Amino acid sequence: MDNLDWNAGVAETPIPDVRVTTRPPQGQRMMARKLTGVKPSPAQDLKFINLSHPDDLNRQHAVRTEIRRHVMKDIGQRRRRPRPKETFWRTTRTSPSESSDFEISQPHGANISMISPSYNLTIVAQFPIEADTRTLELMHFLVTAPGYQPLKTIWIEIALCDSGAFYVTLGNAAHALNQISGNDRVKCSEALSYFGVSTRKLRHRLNNSKESTSKGVIANILAHICLAIRSYDWDSWSIHMDGLGLIAEARGGFADLGDQMTLLILLYDLAGSMVFDSNPRFDLPPQLVGISHRSARQPAPRLQALLIQPMSAAFLPAGQALIMVSSIADVININSRSASFWKGDVDAIRLIGPCIHFLLSMPRFPSDFTNISDSEHHVARELVRLTCLLLMSKLKESFAFPLSEQESLHARLAEFFSQHVEILGKNYIELKVWALVTLALLRYHDGKDVYIKEMKREMLAMNKLSPPEFIEIARDIIWIDVLMSPFSEDLVADMNPFVSPEGTY
Incomplete structure (x- = not known):
C-alpha cells in the first residue's frame, strides 16, 4: 500500500521481543488432551x-x-491416537539484533498437537501460529476464565484468523495472568514480547501492497486499538484509527468485513470519540442505520408535547436525539431484569452504538453563541446532547464495556450548566428539569450538589412544585429505570430541606 503514509507509527515504542516460528499457511490442527497410554491386561x-x-x-x-x-x-x-514420540525441550531466544530478556520454551522434535499443558485444555482450535504448551495454556485461560468479558468470543474468533491479532491476544492473556499473580505493578515481559511480535508483523505487512488492506491486517490493527483503549493510551488510539481510515479509503470501505469486525470498528471509533467529544471517523454501518428509531410505543406525553411545539432548526437534531434515547429507554426498561440481557455484547453495540454515533455527529455549541439570535435553542441542543451522552456512557458501563469518558463528560456538563443553563426560558423549562434530575441521579454519589442547587431555583420558579412532582416531570420525559430509580427517593429527601414545615418555600 505505497500511498499510505501511516506505518504503525505507535509501534516504535521500544519493547522486548521474541522470535516464535510460524506454521505453514494451511494451518495445524491443535488438540490437547490427557494421555494415559495404559493397555489393559x-x-x-x-x-x-x-x-x-x-x-x-x-x-x-x-x-x-x-x-x-x-x-x-x-x-x-x-x-486413541498413537503415543507421541519422546520429546525434549529447548529454549528459543531472539537473535542479537532482536535483543530480549524473555524466553519462550518450545518442544523440539515433538508432535505439537499432542502436547498436554499443565492442566487439561478443553479446546480444539486451528491456531494461526505453530503453538507450544505455553500458547495452549494462555488460550485455555482465555476460554475458561470465569466471569463475563464482553466481546471475548468475538475476539477469540478473530484472533484465530490472523497471526498478528493472535499475538496481541496472547499478550493480553499473559498480562492478565501477571496481574492475577500479584505483579500488576510490574510490566509483564512476556506480554510485551508478544505485542512486539505483532507490531513487527503489522509493520511488515503494511509495506506489502497486496496485504496492506487485507482483513488480516485490519484484525491486527483492531487488536492494537483494543489494547490502546484498555491501557488509556489515546495517542496510540489516534494513530491506529488514522491508519485504519487510510486503509478504508484505499479499499473503499469496510462493507465486506462482516458484522463482527464492522461492529468492533464502530465500538472502538466511538470509544475515543467520546473521550475527545469529537466526530466519529467512520460513518455508521449501513445495517445499523435507523435501528434505534424503532420503539414499541410513542414517546412519553411530556416529551411529545415538547417535540410537537414549533422549534428552531438549531434544536431539531436534539429532538431526534431525544426520540432515539426514548426508544433505547423502552428496550432497557423492558429487559433490564434479565441477567442475560446485560451479557449480550453484540446486541448492546447495535442498541446504543447508533445513538452514540448520532450524538457525537451533532453540531457543537458555538463559541460566539451570544451574537446568535436563537442562542437559547443552541443551549438547549447542547444540554440534550451532553446529557444523553452521559446516559449512553452509563449504559456502556452497565454492559461492561471499557470506560474512559465519564469524568470528562461530568466536567464538561458541570461547566456548561454553570455558564449557560440560566438562558433557558419557559419553552425549555421541563427539558431543563429532566436534565437536572437525570444528571443528579447519575452523579448521586459524587457531583449531585451542583444540580440540586439549581433544582431549588427551578422549584421556586415553577409555582412551588414539591420535590416528588419535580422528579415526576423527569419521569414523564425519558426515564431509564435501572439507572435512575435506585436513588430517586434519596434525591427527593435531599430536596426536602428546601421545604418549610408549613409546606411552603
Whole structure:
C-alpha cells in the first residue's frame, strides 16, 4: 500500500521481543488432551459385579461408572491416537539484533498437537501460529476464565484468523495472568514480547501492497486499538484509527468485513470519540442505520408535547436525539431484569452504538453563541446532547464495556450548566428539569450538589412544585429505570430541606 503514509507509527515504542516460528499457511490442527497410554491386561477383560437386589445398581454410582468404563474400553482404545514420540525441550531466544530478556520454551522434535499443558485444555482450535504448551495454556485461560468479558468470543474468533491479532491476544492473556499473580505493578515481559511480535508483523505487512488492506491486517490493527483503549493510551488510539481510515479509503470501505469486525470498528471509533467529544471517523454501518428509531410505543406525553411545539432548526437534531434515547429507554426498561440481557455484547453495540454515533455527529455549541439570535435553542441542543451522552456512557458501563469518558463528560456538563443553563426560558423549562434530575441521579454519589442547587431555583420558579412532582416531570420525559430509580427517593429527601414545615418555600 505505497500511498499510505501511516506505518504503525505507535509501534516504535521500544519493547522486548521474541522470535516464535510460524506454521505453514494451511494451518495445524491443535488438540490437547490427557494421555494415559495404559493397555489393559487380559485379566482385566472380565469384570464381576455382585448385586443382591436389582435396585442396588441405581444406588451404587461407583458400580455404574465401572460398567460404563468397561463397555467403552475397546471403543476408547480404537479412538486413541498413537503415543507421541519422546520429546525434549529447548529454549528459543531472539537473535542479537532482536535483543530480549524473555524466553519462550518450545518442544523440539515433538508432535505439537499432542502436547498436554499443565492442566487439561478443553479446546480444539486451528491456531494461526505453530503453538507450544505455553500458547495452549494462555488460550485455555482465555476460554475458561470465569466471569463475563464482553466481546471475548468475538475476539477469540478473530484472533484465530490472523497471526498478528493472535499475538496481541496472547499478550493480553499473559498480562492478565501477571496481574492475577500479584505483579500488576510490574510490566509483564512476556506480554510485551508478544505485542512486539505483532507490531513487527503489522509493520511488515503494511509495506506489502497486496496485504496492506487485507482483513488480516485490519484484525491486527483492531487488536492494537483494543489494547490502546484498555491501557488509556489515546495517542496510540489516534494513530491506529488514522491508519485504519487510510486503509478504508484505499479499499473503499469496510462493507465486506462482516458484522463482527464492522461492529468492533464502530465500538472502538466511538470509544475515543467520546473521550475527545469529537466526530466519529467512520460513518455508521449501513445495517445499523435507523435501528434505534424503532420503539414499541410513542414517546412519553411530556416529551411529545415538547417535540410537537414549533422549534428552531438549531434544536431539531436534539429532538431526534431525544426520540432515539426514548426508544433505547423502552428496550432497557423492558429487559433490564434479565441477567442475560446485560451479557449480550453484540446486541448492546447495535442498541446504543447508533445513538452514540448520532450524538457525537451533532453540531457543537458555538463559541460566539451570544451574537446568535436563537442562542437559547443552541443551549438547549447542547444540554440534550451532553446529557444523553452521559446516559449512553452509563449504559456502556452497565454492559461492561471499557470506560474512559465519564469524568470528562461530568466536567464538561458541570461547566456548561454553570455558564449557560440560566438562558433557558419557559419553552425549555421541563427539558431543563429532566436534565437536572437525570444528571443528579447519575452523579448521586459524587457531583449531585451542583444540580440540586439549581433544582431549588427551578422549584421556586415553577409555582412551588414539591420535590416528588419535580422528579415526576423527569419521569414523564425519558426515564431509564435501572439507572435512575435506585436513588430517586434519596434525591427527593435531599430536596426536602428546601421545604418549610408549613409546606411552603
